[in-house]
Amino acid sequence: MTRPSRSSQLSDRLTPWLLPVALLIAWEIGARSGLIEQRVLPAPSNVAIAFWENAKSGALAHHVWISFHRAMAGLLVGGGIGFALGVLNGVSRNAERLLDSGLQMLRNVPHLAVIPMVILWFGIDETAKVFLVAIGTLFPIYLNTFHGIKTIDRGLIEMAKVNGLGPLAIFWRVILPGAMPSVLVGLRYALGIMWLTLIVAETIAASSGIGYMTMNAREFLQTDVVVLGILVYALLGKAADTATKLIEHRVLAWHPAYHGDVRALP
Amino acid sequence: MLKRVDDRDGQSTGADAGNAAAPQEHLGKSVRLRNLQLSFGPRRVLQDLNLEVPARQFLAIVGRSGVGKSSLMRLLVGLDKPSGGEVLIDGAPVTRLQKSVQLMFQDARLLPWQTVLSNVGIARLPDWRDASLEALRDVGLEDRQNDWPAVLSGGQRQRVALARVLVRHPSVLLLDEPFGALDALTRAEMHGLLEKLWLRHQFTTLLITHDVAEAVALADRVVVMRDGRVTFDVDVPAPRPRERIDAELAALQAKILKEV
Numbered sequence: 001m002t003r004p005s006r007s008s009q010l011s012d013r014l015t016p017w018l019l020p021v022a023l024l025i026a027w028e029i030g031a032r033s034g035l036i037e038q039r040v041l042p043a044p045s046n047v048a049i050a051f052w053e054n055a056k057s058g059a060l061a062h063h064v065w066i067s068f069h070r071a072m073a074g075l076l077v078g079g080g081i082g083f084a085l086g087v088l089n090g091v092s093r094n095a096e097r098l099l100d101s102g103l104q105m106l107r108n109v110p111h112l113a114v115i116p117m118v119i120l121w122f123g124i125d126e127t128a129k130v131f132l133v134a135i136g137t138l139f140p141i142y143l144n145t146f147h148g149i150k151t152i153d154r155g156l157i158e159m160a161k162v163n164g165l166g167p168l169a170i171f172w173r174v175i176l177p178g179a180m181p182s183v184l185v186g187l188r189y190a191l192g193i194m195w196l197t198l199i200v201a202e203t204i205a206a207s208s209g210i211g212y213m214t215m216n217a218r219e220f221l222q223t224d225v226v227v228l229g230i231l232v233y234a235l236l237g238k239a240a241d242t243a244t245k246l247i248e249h250r251v252l253a254w255h256p257a258y259h260g261d262v263r264a265l266p
Numbered sequence: 267m268l269k270r271v272d273d274r275d276g277q278s279t280g281a282d283a284g285n286a287a288a289p290q291e292h293l294g295k296s297v298r299l300r301n302l303q304l305s306f307g308p309r310r311v312l313q314d315l316n317l318e319v320p321a322r323q324f325l326a327i328v329g330r331s332g333v334g335k336s337s338l339m340r341l342l343v344g345l346d347k348p349s350g351g352e353v354l355i356d357g358a359p360v361t362r363l364q365k366s367v368q369l370m371f372q373d374a375r376l377l378p379w380q381t382v383l384s385n386v387g388i389a390r391l392p393d394w395r396d397a398s399l400e401a402l403r404d405v406g407l408e409d410r411q412n413d414w415p416a417v418l419s420g421g422q423r424q425r426v427a428l429a430r431v432l433v434r435h436p437s438v439l440l441l442d443e444p445f446g447a448l449d450a451l452t453r454a455e456m457h458g459l460l461e462k463l464w465l466r467h468q469f470t471t472l473l474i475t476h477d478v479a480e481a482v483a484l485a486d487r488v489v490v491m492r493d494g495r496v497t498f499d500v501d502v503p504a505p506r507p508r509e510r511i512d513a514e515l516a517a518l519q520a521k522i523l524k525e526v
Contacts, residue, residue: 153375155371155373155375156375156377158345158375159371159375159388160388161345161363162343162345162363162368162369163388163389163430163434164363164365164389165388165389169390173377173380173388174377177377177379177380178379180379253414254378254379254380254414254416255378255379255416256416
């Protein structure tokens with residue numbers, strides 16, 4: 001009786017892959033037979049070869065490392081400021097009155113629209129890219145932190161007060177953990193925007209990074225390298241998402257949605 | 267009818283206030299409300315409320331919803347300030363939150379991101395782990411100390427909340443309909459537990475409830491609140507532990523019901 005169930009389990013596992021693999025095969029055949037022009041879309045095997053060559057020469061690692069660096073620097077600056085502003089406005093009504101409507105106005109400016117200004121201010125060096133990523137990641141983290149703090153159960157804060165907790169203890173033990181699920185949603189949004197912003201920034205003005213690598217390849221009609229660059233972005237995006245999920249599982253272990261084997265001590 | 271309890275106001279708690287150097291600090295303290303008033307804008311919630319609760323008494327305050335019972339609790343614990351009059355604990359006026367008066371809410375209000383043990387010891391007093399475990403033992407939940415609150419049942423959560431109150435050794439325990447959301451069986455269990463703990467720890471207890479049967483089953487004395495003041499006041503002369511409501515108590519219950 002185990003045999004059919006095992007084979008059905010296997011087919012359950014394989015089914016989602018059928019379509020992508022079929023597409024890949026069709027693509028390869030199409031490219032080889034000349035149905036799809038190499039200049040329009042390179043064959044998957046050519047992309048694999050491009051990957052191998054770039055990886056061997058160390059160029060890929062170099063560009064990925066530089067892009068990663070920029071992304072993280074931008075996220076740290078933008079996310080840090082967004083978080084701080086979210087906390088400030090969430091905790092203080094006066095700060096909210098002073099800052100929130102201004103921030104909402106800025107938030108609605110597409111941050112990529114300021115690229116010409118950014119180039120004027122910072123030229124095309126690192127600061128420009130980090131600045132753009134920072135602007136892009138600031139608002140999702142700000143909004144979600146602010147919202148997370150605003151929606152904390154007032155009853156819990158009252159309970160903490162009755163139990164003699166001071167403002168600082170209430171912040172660390174009640175407000176911050178309570179806002180954490182929302183902050184992490186903000187982080188996930190921010191990561192998506194982070195890569196998007198970086199791609200645009202690197203394709204417009206850069207002399208290194210994945211964006212530069214793909215733009216450079218385009219100049220020489222190396223479509224295989226362009227596709228490789230796109231794939232690398234996809235992988236980096238996926239990696240960032242997985243990292244956030246891991247963080248969520250650790251930080252939100254108390255949350256019913258994440259209950260597993262984890263029973264952390266205080 | 268409104269005058270019925272006014273004669274109690276004449277007495278003074280000066281004797282209690284003089285005994286400031288009492289050795290057993292966490293033993294029950296007396297509570298006195300003097301001409302207590304509370305209004306939210308034009309709405310008067312409490313008007314000239316006078317009530318005296320001797321130390322270690324178990325008092326139940328009964329009333330329909332919206333008569334200001336919960337507001338009264340918030341004044342007693344020091345979360346809100348009265349519009350007029352004062353609250354005296356052992357003769358000393360309440361001006362801010364104080365450790366000797368502890369409030370148990372209608373909902374458990376546990377921090378979902380802290381374990382049961384950390385929730386009980388939320389005040390983080392010295393040796394809070396041992397003290398919290400002791401309190402959890404008191405309410406019969408010591409084996410759930412490392413669980414998240416989310417996996418507990420409603421009754422268990424209220425028991426954790428009770429342990430959180432006990433760990434601070436209150437002199438006055440305020441209970442704001444703590445069993446209102448529980449099923450009948452769990453509620454009866456909690457009644458037994460509360461009575462046992464009250465007999466052991468000897469704190470003055472003020473229980474707010476809209477359930478007259480609960481009031482009669484637990485309290486030494488029942489007062490009825492209506493229109494922001496005390497309109498009826500009666501002792502419940504029954505031996506403890508009270509396992510059954512006999513004919514006499516049932517009659518008393520009917521009498522109180524008429525006043526609510």
